[in-house]
Amino acid sequence: MSVEIKAGEDRYDIVVDGKSAGFLETRTRPDAILFLHTEISDDFAGQGLAGKLVTAALDDVRSQGRSVLPYCPYVRSFIAKHREYEDLVPEDKRAEFEL
Incomplete structure (x- = not known):
């Protein structure tokens, strides 16, 4: 299986x-x-693609020296489980996102 993450304007896409x-x-x-x-298509559910997509997007944001505001519930829970990304959320915003 070939998995590719594409950064575009206002979105990241995952292509399999x-x-x-x-x-x-x-x-x-x-x-x-x-x-x-x-969002992951039903045809690709259960393959861990959402995690791969979010990991790639967070790594991209880190490489840009930017911060993240995780309004998406999936991204919020991902960061809560993978604390190595918590520093991307500004410290004064973490309580708002329950991080």
């Missing part, structure tokens, strides 16, 4: 064997990138 499998919707603000919604 040349087929769109899902996306992470974002909005860029001067102070942070808002992670709004993660």
Whole structure:
């Protein structure tokens, strides 16, 4: 299986064997990138693709030196389980996201 993450304007896409499998919707603000919604197609459910997509997106944000506001419930729970990404959420915003 070939998995590719593509960063686009206001979204990250995950492509499996040349087929769109899902996306992470974002909005860029001067102070942070808002992670709004993660969706994986039913045809690709249960393969861990949402985690791969969010990991790649968070790593990309880190490489840019930016911060994240995780409005998407999946991203919020992912960060709560993977504390190595908690530093991407501004310290003064963590309580708002229960982190």
